[in-house]
Amino acid sequence: MAEKILLVDDEKDFVETLAERMRTRGMTVSTSTSAKDVLTNIDIESFDAIVLDLQMPDMDGIEALKLIRAKNPNLQVILLTGHATVEKGVEAMKLGALDLLEKPTDIEILTEKIKNASTKKMMLVQEETAGKIKDIIGGKGW
């Protein structure tokens, strides 16, 4: 199954290139250069994972992470940063990010993380579905 991911970075060159590389590795990739767009995008589409740059001009990665998690706690977010500090990392993990990677990243590592995210998402969705089925089974008098 092809993972469906969203790449967010204010550097258009960076996202486009990374997206192309991901696609060659068999993933379905959408890109966005603004954190604000992401928030509207996730309403429309569903993603297995979102790769988010930590520092962007209009909205901070952490800020975006908070909003994304608020909208859909099942969404898996991987953060990318050019300025990794322990504090930022810890903060991001606390807010529910799956991982934090330093730029420039190794594509193989990123791919692996995305696969993990996708699996996790799948499990979460399955659990959710199972719950719903239970609800339906329990709720309706067959």
Next chain:
Amino acid sequence: MSLFKALKPEFLNYSAAESGPFKSLFNFRQLWRSRIIILLCVALTPLICLAIFTFLVTKHDTEREIHLRTIRLASNAKRTISFFFEERQAALDFIVRSNSFDQINDNSQLTNILQSLKDSIGGFTDLGIIDATGRQLQYVGPYNLQDVNYSSEEWFKEVSVRNYYISDVYLGFREVPHLIIAVKHTLPNGLTYVLRATLETKRFNEIISNLNLSGTEDAFLLNKQGIIQTPSRSHGKITEKLTLPVPAYSERTEVLEMQDNNDRKIIGYAYIPETSFIFMLIEKKSELMRPWRSSQEIIIFFIVLAILVILAVIYRVATHLVNQVFLADLKRVQTLHEVEQSSKLASIGRLAAGVAHEINNPLAIINEKAGLIKDIFSYKEEYKHDLKIIGLIDSVLASVERCAIITKRLLGFARHLDVSIQMVDIRSVIEDVLGFLIKEAEYRSIAVNLDIEENIPQFETDRGKLQQILLNLVNNAFAAMQDNGHLDIKIRLLEEGFVSVSVKDDGSGIPEADLKRIFEPFFSTKTKTGGTGLGLSITYGLIQELNGKLNVVSKFGVGSEFTILLPLKNTRATKGKNK
């Protein structure tokens, strides 16, 4: 001069120019000098005033005492001498009054009288009766002076007028000092005659010698012409003229001071009434003042001693005082330097972080683009076997990675400016530090030998500060070494809960004289080549902040070994001071 050097306070060598932009607030030399002058004034002025006052008062008193004593002595002598003359005069008077002219003009009677005088009063040599014309009518005595005519003699004229006469001392024909007393008597029939007696001067020489004079004092009689009349100890012989001027006439006993040759003399004198004699008592002033002077010498000795002690104490106190100010000020300047240094580092850190971050983004793009090219080439059949292109791309990717390491280190440097105690692995710190310097080591062919004990745990300390400490030490070692040197870094775990890190070089070493001062701020042997003299002092400060210790062993020309001891547990966590 070495004693002076040892006593010379350190701050005198200090010049404000050395402290760079943070000039000292004080001129220590001036401060020190004014302190000493003020203290000296306060302490010495009363002492010296008192000493001078005491000196003058006691001197005045002693002089008065001496004058009084001299007057007393002279008065006593005057009384005794006048009494001597009065006695003899009265005796002659008595003789002429109690004997008729006929009786007295009898040779045997006169001989009896002379004998009685010799036996009772004494001092008489001869007697003579002289009539109004000056002819000696009768003479008794050892010489043949019968019928000698005195009418032309001065004394005879004098006695005719004044009734009494006492002559000066003269040697006469006999070369024996003597004097004459003459009394004129008027008979009931109106005729006059004169009784003349010769006196030996021996008697009043005795009187004078009975005055109990001390060694340098001199007492004698003088006549009004300044001729010495009695033996003198040091002022000439009888009948010689006194070198000193004859003192002015006074009824009372007087005292005066006179400069004679090199001596100042105190002269007590008294005019003896009815005679031409002046009693002179001459004393050397210096001799009389001697007891006073010796007591003054003792006092002056003690005052000088006291002044020396005061000087020493004032010197110590003022020096100590100013030295305290100096040290405090030095510390202030040092702190300012440290603050400047750390804020400088902080700005460099921020700059580095900004640059690193900005570079990271394009670097990520290069990384991805190159990765994409690699991807394309790997997936397409026609390029798959072109190893040259793959190699080129790999080398681009390797370069990107190298850049990434550099930016990471820069970011790491910036991060370490925030002070915090954390668990630190000494190995990684050493590697970071050497990472900065390894290029220099390679260029200069310095062999760096790392010897780290296996069982060293992570320990609590401040990573950034530890890095800076090691960086400083290794930098110093490099600076001390020639090319092809050896640097040994040894890390050991000590039993007492310390980690010891020793940095040993085989460079120039530190002269023993400098060894004590190397941690002092502004002590530098590299001032000409841009050293601040702060490196080791900051390092020392940092080590103390980490509760560590720093030891140095160095031999000039052989090399130095700096050893730091760091506690495994940092109980007193030092909070960051940049914030």
